[in-house]
Amino acid sequence: MCGIIGYVGKREALPVVLEGLSRMEYRGYDSAGVAVLGSDKLVCIKAKGKVNELKEKIARIFPTLSASGLRSVGVRSASIGIGHTRWATHGEPSERNSHPHTDCSGDIFVAHNGIIENFQKLKDQLLKKEHRFVSDTDTEIIAHLIEEYSKKERNLSKAIHLALKQLRGAFGIVVLSRNHPGTLVAARFGSPLILGIGKDENIIASDATAILSITNSVIYLNDGDMVTLTDGSYEISDFKNGNGKQERETTLIEWSNNTAERSGYPHFMLKEIMEQPQALRDTMRGRLVPGEGTVKFGGLEQFEDRIRDLKHIILAGMGTARFTCLVGEYALEELAHISAKVEFGSEFAYRTSALAETDALIAVSQSGETADTLNAVREAKRRGALTFGIVNVIGSSIAREVDAGIYNHVGPEIAVASTKASTSQVLLHLMLALYLGRLRGLSKTEGQAIIRAIQKLPAHIEKILESAPKIKALAKKYKKHEHFFCLGRKYNVASAFEGALKLKECSYIHVEGINTAELKHGPISLIDKNFPSIVIAPKDSVYEKNKSSIQEIKARKGPVIAITTEGNKELEKIADTVLYIPKTLEMLSPILAFVPMQLFAYYLAVERGNDVDKPRNLAKSVTVE
Secondary structure, X not given: OOEEEEEEOOOOHHHHHHHHHHHOHHHOOOEEEEXXXXXXXXXXXXXXXXXXXXXXXXXXXXXXXXXXXXHHHOOOOOOEEEEEEEOOOOOOOOOOOOOOEEOOOOOEEEEEEEEEOOHHHHHHHHHHOOOOOOOOOOOHHHHHHHHHHHOOOOOXXXXXXXXXXXXXXXXXXXXXEOOOOOOEEEEEEEOOOEEEEOOOOEEEEOOHHHOOOOOOEEEEOOOOEEEEEOOOOEEEEEOOOOOEEEOOOOEEOOOOHHHHOOOOOOOHHHXXXXXXXXXXXXXXXXXXXXXXXXXXXXXXXXXXXXXHOOOEEEEEEOOHHHHHHHHHHXXXXXXXXXXXXXXXXXHHOOOOOOOOOOEEEEEEEOOOOOHHHHHHHHHHHHOOOEEEEEEOOOOOHHHHHOOEEEEOXXXXXXXXXXXXXXXXXXXXXXXXXXXXXXXXXXXXXXXXXXXXXHHOHHHHHHHHHOOHHHHHHHHHHHOOOOEEEEEEOHHHHHHHHHHHHHHHHHHOOEEEEEEHHHHHHOHHHHOXXXXXXXXXXXXXXXXXXXHHHHHHHHHOOOOEEEEEEOOOOHHHHOOOEEEEEOOOOHHHHHXXXXXXXXXXXXXXXXXXXXXXXXOOOOOOOOOOO
């Protein structure tokens, strides 16, 4: 959710920190701040709003400031600094509540992502010791705790270690101290941090995009890790269990920040929609085995005996990821004849149903850091179940904690509203169901037919994308409406829910996604000439049911946008507008149905003047519960 960055090295810190914050803007935030320390001065500047507003404030305060850093204001060698973009949890969005936060003396500065659950208790204790607080945040107590322990412990890392032991909740922090120039300390527990290792410089951040301008050599910190950084060294220790110095594997990130550029598109969301044909090719590359009518996932092979005997599968996710699980649920039952159930990642830990070694949990998360879904993985492992992960971000927490991970391989997704990652997730659900099906009795002939249909998906999406001008005109027509239904059945219940979410996220229009069969059980009372419905009605096993629902809506003068299969002209006589998707297998149709709704959501957001890539109040990666 929040973005954290810390840098120590030979470069001037301010430009590095500001660039890193800009790279993490897509995560969502409401304020930003930096603190940089030179040989003779520490400067902390914060602003409500976007990183550009922070930059403008810096320019107003220091009109002579340029890319040369802060030399003009006395910070001659500001080669160490921290920064933060905040997404409010405790305290309203304001400059006062922005990070970094400091202690009574202004010596210690802390940037923090997460939620400190016992902050009020700790704050009360610190108030009794005459500490003074200026914000409403939970973060500020961390700076004061470190200050308190520093009175007894002069070693900064040890003082921070003692402070961290008092915290309950989830956090990723980076600490800068005026009294310890040249040193940064960072720690993670339940909130991701990545250490970037450069030559005579080191960088720490909550997102790889903030690191790649410095280095592609990284270490993904584990929960309980604390790292002390200087320009030429780092040391990782275990603050949670007191196990002392730790060795961690170094990973090379294979993509660059050039991948995370708009490449001539006006918005990342449109770029990522248009990238979907290639994204699906990348998802299936090296995994399809057409001759055998199956799929291979390298990480799953060692578990094939257990997979063959699975009795029940839970699919867990939040938001878009959970909607894609609905497709997986149907496909697992149809192809592998295995009992499957979709669960909110947040609710799984509260279920009393038993899981055993004959059961599995599939956790789905684009970022691999979704806190609720990560907790579901941990609970499933505690109960002895096999755990799989469908994730996009390599090295993420879910990818590292599951028994076997399946990567999307679609590259960084920058827009908050997921597009290419979501269609890739659906494809992986279907590929996984096919893999399980072939292990459990699905015939080679059936598998080969599914593989052939999967291979055609990129070309099908390219054809759908050609309808963008028509969908853009449709958005102009409907831009003033404030309510929609989005309806679908069977596999395309997922399409209805996902379409509704995309419209809500991007256009700020109230849209309700419902199973078409539920229409007459209450929602139809809302239908009138000002209440449009989007109905996903491909020529499949429930087409006639969907067609009847369209007729019921039209009988009540409700406008209808229908999404159906190419060649099906009969809906043109009923619906107000018909959008076409190529013919494919019923189970694959949601992948195609997602795309016109993504375009509609995008163009509606543009027509309504919204921030398409960073919708209000939203974060790309929800790393707190």
